[in-house]
Amino acid sequence: MFPIRHAKLQGCGKLSMPFHQSDSIILKTYPLGEADRIVAFFSRDHGKLRGVANGARKMKNRFGASLEPLAHSRIQFLEKENRDLVRIQSADLLDSPMKLFQDYDRAVCAGHLIELVDRFLPEHEPQDAVFRLVRITSRALEQGCPIDFAACYFEVWMLRLAGVFPDLFTCSACARRLEAGDARFLAPGLQAVICSHCQHGNATSILVEVVELVRWTLQNPLDGSGCGGDRAVRNLHELNDYWIRHYSER
Structure with a gap:
């Protein structure tokens, strides 16, 4: 300082x-x-x-x-x-950020990052982790990181740092720790997950690839390469979009 x-x-x-x-x-x-x-x-x-x-x-x-x-x-x-x-x-x-804004799609993604920071952060509260997240994501985009993956990475961490990203690794009903290959479903309201034993009715299942993508995101730094298949990235972005709207509009 x-x-x-x-x-x-x-x-x-x-x-x-x-x-x-x-x-x-x-x-x-x-x-x-x-x-x-x-x-x-x-x-x-x-x-x-x-x-x-x-x-x-x-x-x-x-x-x-x-x-x-x-x-x-x-x-x-x-x-x-x-x-x-x-x-x-x-x-x-x-x-x-000039290089970033020379590409239309990357410029749109940059605008998305700015919007999330503006939407989630209160004024006059330092958030060093969010500051570093913005810088890391901006650099990765400039280095050629796949746009959708970079956006997903940023969304997951923004929600997590705000304290609202759901725990995808523990059943919210029985508190059982879920392993990599375990089936899991979105609980009613979509703010938590439940295991196959606690699931009743027509709960929506979460793709195994999405869970692994989230695990990778939480354990690895973002660079210019990216990770995860198109389906997993697309599905995770849809979930992130729901959670972003749900928590930012409360």
């Missing part, structure tokens, strides 16, 4: 707004008037924040590409108590 300094109000000797510097990931920007922008960014040390970047919409501005979505930038900002928006003083680009 970088040291905190304080900015002085002009003509006044008192300490006023604390000055912060933090590695950040840009999420979104919005126009503000003719020359400025509101920037939503994910600070490694301070969590999700929104701030005003004066002059960021001008043709010649001091920010350059440092405020583009998914850019990894070191942002210096002033924060005033009881104000929703911080004041962005400067931003130094550490890693550009």
Whole structure:
């Protein structure tokens, strides 16, 4: 973490707004008037924040590409108590997402990552694991990792870090630990799994390949190669999509 300094109000000797510097990931920007922008960014040390970047919409501005979505930038900002928006003083680009946004499908996936971070994370709460997850997934996409697999990997970990990814390895009814080849089914409501002994009625079975894909995801880092067949990735993405909508809309 970088040291905190304080900015002085002009003509006044008192300490006023604390000055912060933090590695950040840009999420979104919005126009503000003719020359400025509101920037939503994910600070490694301070969590999700929104701030005003004066002059960021001008043709010649001091920010350059440092405020583009998914850019990894070191942002210096002033924060005033009881104000929703911080004041962005400067931003130094550490890693550009330009290569990622040159491919339409990968750009769409990048937008999906940004949307999930914005949807799940509360403001002002640092989440170092999520910060590292975004950086890892962005790099894997740039290195050619299959898009659907990278999205699935990110979704699983985003749900897990939010504390809502279902345990696919334990029966929610009898608490029996399920082995790799054991049949398992989605419990009513789809938020947990049950084993074949506890399953009654028309519960939906989970593909063995999906379980193995989740196991691999939780045990391995993401790189440029990917893992899992198309059917498993597609099926897991459908489940993730349900869980994302279910938990983010509560």
